Amino acid sequence: MTANPLAPDWLSLPGDANALEPAIWSAGVERSAEGVIQVAGVPVTQLAREYGTPLYVMDEADVRTRAREAKLAFDREFAAVGSSAKVYYAGKAFLSTEVARWVTEEGLHIDVASGGELAVALAAGVDPALLGVHGNNKSLREIDRAVASGAGVIVIDSVDEIARVADAAEQHGVRQRVRLRVNSGVHASTHEYLATAREDQKFGIALADAEDVVALIRARSSLEFMGLHAHIGSQIFEAVGFSESARRLMTLQARLLGDGPVPELNLGGGFGIAYTSADEAMQVADIARALAEIVAAEARRLGIPVPVVAVEPGRAIVGPSTFTLYEVGTVKDVLVTIGGTTDDATAVRKYVSVDGGMSDNARTALYEADYSVRLAARVSEAEPALVRVAGKHCESGDIVVRADYLPGDVRPGDLVAVPATGAYCWSLSSNYNYLARPAVVAVRDGVSRIIVRGETEDDLLSRDAGIVRDTARNGN
Structure with missing residues (x-):
């Protein structure tokens, strides 16, 4: 298999699209025998069930x-x-x-x-x-x-x-x-x-x-x-x-x-x-x-x-400690004309849309920052496909991972993890499109706990003065 021509020059075609590069993950992260990413002994499937997604997971x-x-x-x-x-x-x-x-x-x-x-x-x-x-x-x-x-x-x-x-x-x-x-x-x-x-x-x-x-x-x-x-x-x-x-x-x-x-x-x-x-x-x-x-x-x-x-x-202390856990919603293959060619050559970029986006990681949009992504709850032998992980916001620039390779059978319902999100992601998070900001969960010695509570829609609505006035007027 050859690299996708749409891939940036720095991105190499991986020998294993399931592998976790130690330099960009916390020391406590590994895959279980079943292929599930776990941190300090806690599998991401358990974290997703207990706290939902998106979720910042800190070691x-x-x-x-x-x-x-x-x-x-x-x-x-x-x-x-x-x-x-x-x-x-x-x-x-x-x-x-x-x-x-x-x-x-x-x-x-x-x-x-x-x-x-x-x-x-x-x-x-x-x-x-x-x-x-x-x-x-x-x-x-x-x-x-x-x-x-x-x-x-x-x-x-x-x-x-x-x-x-x-x-x-x-x-x-x-x-x-x-x-x-x-x-x-x-x-x-x-x-x-x-x-x-x-x-x-x-x-x-x-x-x-x-x-x-x-x-x-x-x-x-x-x-x-x-x-x-x-x-x-x-x-x-x-x-x-x-x-x-x-x-x-x-x-x-x-x-x-x-x-x-x-x-x-x-x-x-x-x-x-x-x-x-x-x-x-x-x-x-x-x-x-x-x-x-x-x-x-x-x-x-x-x-x-x-x-x-x-x-x-700051970044050097907390950045690698955390990954963000998302659930895939839609997957879309987009046929892209390859720049600089004269024969209308094309290649496929696979857009993987997740349940978060620029509201929980603004750095890609602000700084053109590059991130990595991996399937979190399974491994796959499918050939690597060039992906762009997109968010769910009403913005074409709502990108979380501009370019990486995932197994080509990535599908709706998959959990994916984006590492090295401990620095400036939660700090820069917002409620754009009225998305609630995710929780931050700390994991240690096989135990997880919330250290920053995630927001709910009720939290967002509670700040709307019109709703507060209407509630008082109606005596509720």
């Missing part, structure tokens, strides 16, 4: 292991160069009270980027001293709550925020620790919408202006300047961008040390993960080693102490 042990290993790697590598590290879990990837407890129990801090994320972390009982508070447009209420709660550090994103945070700290009688977000001018090889360190963007302060802004921070007695912060992008597969950003930031740090302490340097997150068999993501241990080496080398060159380094992985 708790996998999240904990990745969090623990990230902390150990950064502790080890920075201890070797005479310093230490702080690993913040980036809550924007996925945050619930349970996940907040897991990552802090494994030794991580948490980075929150809104008042809502702060509320979740506090509701989980997380020590506020472990929290870093981000955001380019923090409201006065959000700043006040962060300061009042005892947040460990607030990231100053603009000159306007200096007075806002300082005033809140004075009102609460505390000295608030702050970092300054700067644009290092380095951007990683990533999607245009994910690159967040270019000069023409909403985040942070230009590197050339940073010394003056730090002076304004230091002039406020209610603020304690902890250091610089930068973020160079997301879904990054190489260390060169982090290295160049660190070099530029440490050159600035050396100048800042002339007027006061700069104990920390936050290099941000954005560590990539594998979504398809073609992706080759760096291991967190390798990233930790590379960052420790470059920071230590720059400190020697500049004649300054090696700072405490902070990083903010």
